[in-house]
Amino acid sequence: MFDYPFISPRWRKVLADLWGNKLRTLLVVMSIAVGVFAVGMVYSSYLMFARDLDISWRSAAPASASLYADPFDQELVDSVRSLRGVKEAEGRRNVDLRVRTASGEWRQMYLTAIPDYSKQKVNIIKSQSGAWPPGDGDVLLERSSISELGLQQGESIEVETADGHKRRLKITGVVYDPSQIPSFFSGRCYGYINMDTLAKVDEERKLDQVNFVVEPWVLKGKETAPIEAVGRRAWSKLEEGDTTVFWLQANKPGEHQLQSLIDALVMLLTVLGVLSLLLGTFLLVNTVSAILTQQVRQIGIMKAIGARRGQILRLYLCLVGFYGVLALLIAAPLGALAASAVTGFIAQVFNFNSGGVELSPRVLLLEVTAAIVVPLFAAILPIWSGTGVTVREAVSDYGIGNLTGKSRLDKWIERIVERIKFLSRPVLLSLRNTFRRKGRLVLTLLTLTVAGTVFMAVFSVRASLYSTLDDALDYFHYDIAVGFTQNYRSARIDHEILRVPGVKAAESWGFTSGRVLKDERKESEDEASKNVFILAPPVTTRMIQPKIIKGRWLLSEDESALVVNTETLKDNPQLKVGNQAVLKIGHRRLKLTVVGIAKSTLTGPIVYAPYPWFTAAVQEAGGARSVQIVAQSDDPREQTELARKIEEHVKKNNLRVQNVDITWEQKQRIRSQFDILIVFLLIMAVLLAFVGALGLMGTMGINVLERTREIGIMRAIGASSLAIAKIFVVEALCIGVLSWLLGVMLALPIAALLSYQVGMMFLESPLAFSFSFLGVAIWLVLSALLSVAASLLPARNAAKLSVREVLGYE
Template sequence: MSRSLLLSPRWRKVWADLAGNKLRTLLVVLSITVGVFAVGMVYSSYLMFQRDLAGSWGAASPADVSLYADPFDEELIDSIRSLRGVREADGRFNADVRVRTAGGEWRQMWLTAIPDYIKQKVNVVRPESGSWPPGDGDVLLERSSVTQLGMVEGSRILVETAAGNKRLLKITGIVYDSSQLPSLFSGRAYGYIDMDTLEKLDEERRLNQVNLVVEPWVLQGKEKAPIEAVGRRAFSKLEQGNTTVTWFLVNKPGEHLMHGPISAILLLLAVMGVLSLLLSTFLLVNTVAAILTQQVRQLGIMKAIGAQRNQLLRMYLTLVGAYGILALVVAAPLGALAASALTGFMAGMFNFDSGGLEFPGRVLLLETAVALGGPLAAALWPVWQGTGRTVREAISDYGIGGVVPGGRFDRCLDAGLAKLKELPRPVVLSLRNTFRQRGRLVLTLLTLTMAGTAFMAVFSLRAALYAGLEQTLDYYRYDVMVQFTESYRTNRIDQAVMRVPGVKAAEVWGYTPGRILRDERKESENAASSEVTVLAPPVDTEIIRPVIRSGRWLVPGDENALVVDTTTVNDNPQLTVGAPAVVKIGDHKLRLTVVGIAQGVLEGTYVYAPYGWLSGAIQEAGRARSVQIVATDSAPQAQKTLGRAVDEHLKRQGLKVKRVTPVFETKQRIQQRNGILIAFLLIMVVLLAVVGALGLAGSLGLNVLERTREIGVMRAIGASSLDIARVFVLEALCIGLISWLAGALLAVPMAALLAHQVGLLFFHYPLDFYFSFTGVGIWLGVSVTLSLLASLLPAWNAARMSVREVLNYE
């Protein structure tokens, strides 16, 4: 016996509605699945990000304060541990060296020596493979550096020390250090050695960094001030030990190093989730209303044979609930898998551990609420209206009574269409049918318009990102940068560089690390300050093109003038145009005035001062620490070759080279970072296009099903199959074009808002607004294509039915 025969009549009808009309069931389930999937993926991704970031960051016992100083003895660490408010402190030594990659290029590397790898307490480095801890002459590579260097375990790397000597180290393992910026973002590699190996690299067996964690009672939410107070005591303790602190860094409690980029991505995720949920909600209201309208006469018949309103309510709400359960079964696992894939991808980019697939109970509860609560809420009013009709009203309804014009809009529309006598009759009928049921049209347009708005806004954000990237890359008008370990006379540097074949021009700059102090008071040196790189180009330089966001660039005659970049301003909001700035360089405390704010170039924190004034202020007049070279051939391989030639020639001339950087490598890193966000935006665009496609297909597909009997009337009076198909295709195209136009208008403010917020989160300055007409054109093509696909097949199938079959359709 069939299982359906065991059910009561009304539940058999529910089963028949589900199984008997498979196309409608598929469309409704897909409509609900869209919203459930989007919500599940976004919320799961958010929770997985939180879980994995907190796990990776917390497992390392991250430092609340880091102090970098001139070399000091290990005994100072014990005295810092005894300070009030300090829970734990560790010391280490960082050697800034150069390493030869597998491709033969020299890259910067930070080799860290830790006195005792087994007893680490702060910024803990964890082994992943190979030997542990490193032995004498061995090095462990941080996992984000492996790809950058192209090295594997067991191979040997050639290291050049600060003194210019070369040493071979054996790679014996891979480690993970969550306290370091990924090599992709920092541009440097990381390695870990023991103290014996440190001595072989021409360094003292001492420490130059302190990392400390404060006691829990010091922490006050996200406030940094209480942590700074403890850090100042450690600062003073180091200075009492006859060492000079060069950098004092206070971390925001619980905030990962990549907080800014990850926040930008989470913002985009949230926008996508909200939009997808709204799209799904509008689609559900439209879908349920269409189903009830289609079954009005069935409601009248059931009422005529004794059905009560509460029974009909339960029956139709159960049907809607069944749709929601089917959607939940499909969307929940897909959302979890998509979230896991997204989190794994981001973990690889931002160098944190991915915990893999997880199906949190709260996500399932939210998905269940969306899958059941949303459809039921959307269905309640249409069901209540539909079940409230009298038997006479319901049975006499043929689904086409609304065609009779009754309002001013209808009369104006009909008058306008009457003037278009040259249009074929099917076209006029399509235009009239488009506005026949305006409530349903509004919901359909809302769905399509929101999808189109988001699609075009994301393309505009992508255009803004590319424009910002071009501005950043245009900053570099030179091809190779050379830094020296000490200052040399400018004419000596210039003469040596110009003798190298392939050098077209050279410009000597001041280049030195510094710190931004809060004010001129002595105690401000002990406060948290920002490390910056002070560049001192000639004021008439033409080999860089900074983008000035406010104020001006350096001009001839400037003395204590300073231009700061947006990254510096983000750390030091007091640095506005016209404000004073105190910069400490070595033992010199310089008082300057901010004259301009330049766009950051994503490669560090830079401030600019005029060479002539700065070199005299730090007692290096006529001397410099870097040279920027313009090559006769700017091709990447030519830059590499020239960089190696300059490096070797300068060393033969007795100049100690610290770093040689072909500019194309810097540009490549910047492009890779932007590529992460742009790739994520493209994923978002595809998902929004899918949402729009499902919304349009569901709405128009149900619209065609509802009007099947109308098709029969048209066939009965002589309409051909092609004429019938054309009516529905043109109607769909009309809806698609209206939604496209409305979406294009709304995309302008939404794109501007996204450019502002994403720019602040990712780059520390609002992106310039660019409207993408490419995105407008693409969405026009998408709208037309989706309209055709959503309407053509159902309309064609209905047009092929016989007159008798169509008129008997319920």
């Protein structure tokens, strides 16, 4: 086929090896290409993430920190701006209300009012289309909320205010707010209005948020502590203005607020790329070893006519190089396209601008290394070993004669096979054949075992994530929570809630925010912790179930007693059972004794105080700012309808509602966020399984070639095509089941380690580990199916061999 005079004999041999066994070439090229594709996609995606996220984030002039409080005037913003270390400060007003979507459902929405859109200097909002700035009675929608609402520019939205009045606002434009957590993650929609529109949604013309940027000299790398120190002084300034501050949010300098989540996804993709490359390299080593075994006589002939070992070594390295070049031609463009798609998807989910494909020289260099350099280095050892055969050994090679097992393992397998009487002879032969080429078996098992281990570990991570979420939400023993814009008498709240049909129980709580001081000194305010939420439930509450890990829960006779959760201890390690805690709430300082420590998961820093004593201590005796409700029905839809009825009822009775949270919806939203991670992990497992299947198919194809004479003997004594095909299918099935057993043993520790790492990256605490036996069962089925599918073509080729073809085989 390649008898061209201008092609040297060595190149004709290389081309003949490539073209003479197209299936083998395809398998090797595909296995290398998968690894190169994964490596190129990951690195290119990482570079585009870093580029696009940084550009989008910095273009917004992000705030160093933000303070959220009860409504206040512009003078307090000016006082924060005057603080030492503050470069710029701006105020906003956030209104939490309900909005009707295009489908008729009611969703939570934040309307943000900005005093002057033309003079923004912090957390800058940019116009994407339509009017700018918003006019009186108009609203600009944040682009991540468009799909959530199902509405478009030019239409109107219907909102329901805290007083229960329904208003219509015209959508006159779309904006981009890089500093806002996307609607997908927050579960809320975002709109932007001017200060005049506040009156139309029943809100006073005041501010409730301060965003500030610190001077460069304040910063110390990526540390947030210097920013928090300035934030505490700003907190005190707002409190001096007689307003209650609820939250201080400090941001890592120059880092997107979802950076840790994005970094975790990039890390998982990196693991995918490295594993795919390694497994593809194992398959290459397997194939090269088999080629050398098959071509022992050719090597002997080349040596007999004067070829040196180094020349033969270069000949086979050229073959490997060709495999790599072909893989590179396939994988490089596909990797670039995949990186663009991944970046676009992540940009949409995390709400930043994607700059499109970037063909970086660094990516191309890495792909060349992965496609050519790594396979060449991996192939040197088997080629060097294979080309070391002497002319006498090569000429006396008979193919299968030297495959007879003599090791202890072979003898042990023979004894086991001999004792199995109920299996047919072809199946027994398959069991023996499985262990004939142990080196090849090890490499094949390695690819399949790694794929299976990752697959089963992914299901265990999924189970652990859901278990952690269930544990966290087991804290909530209520179905609906309603927060109010101010304190109301708890008796009045409970009375109104219980009037709504479908309510089984209701419980009003005191709620506020404060800071933990190290001691009672005035100076300690500048060293205070970040804010904590203070809940004051009845001590006999059944609405929550904190898990006490030290000390005890609150008792009815407790007065200045306090239970803190483990999240609070991160900033306040001095809080131990029996120690005194000083809480600063507004202008008041309360001394309490820590009586218990509760575990926290997904709940933030919370401390608990007994309701009667606490509300009296803050001069709000008998008052409450939230109510927790248990529904009579367990049906999620009925609970959602009940929440809507409750909101309408209390608003009609002059109780101003700030937010309504439904427990099952929160759980579903958090699960959907976790599912992004699970999808990436499953993609990783599927790609690895694909490489493993390629490896098994290559192994079985090589086995067919090696056993050509053996097949001929079976043909000569009357073996049918089905019986011969069955031998190879059963052998592949044995390898698949064996890899499953090894994968199960490895999956438990790998899943535990992966669950720990994912928990630390996403939640800053380990996940509640749960091993998934469902994943084990699914992979058993998949490994069996993959094994059978991978063996079908080699088995078909074996079954088609005739006695004449076998006799002519060299």
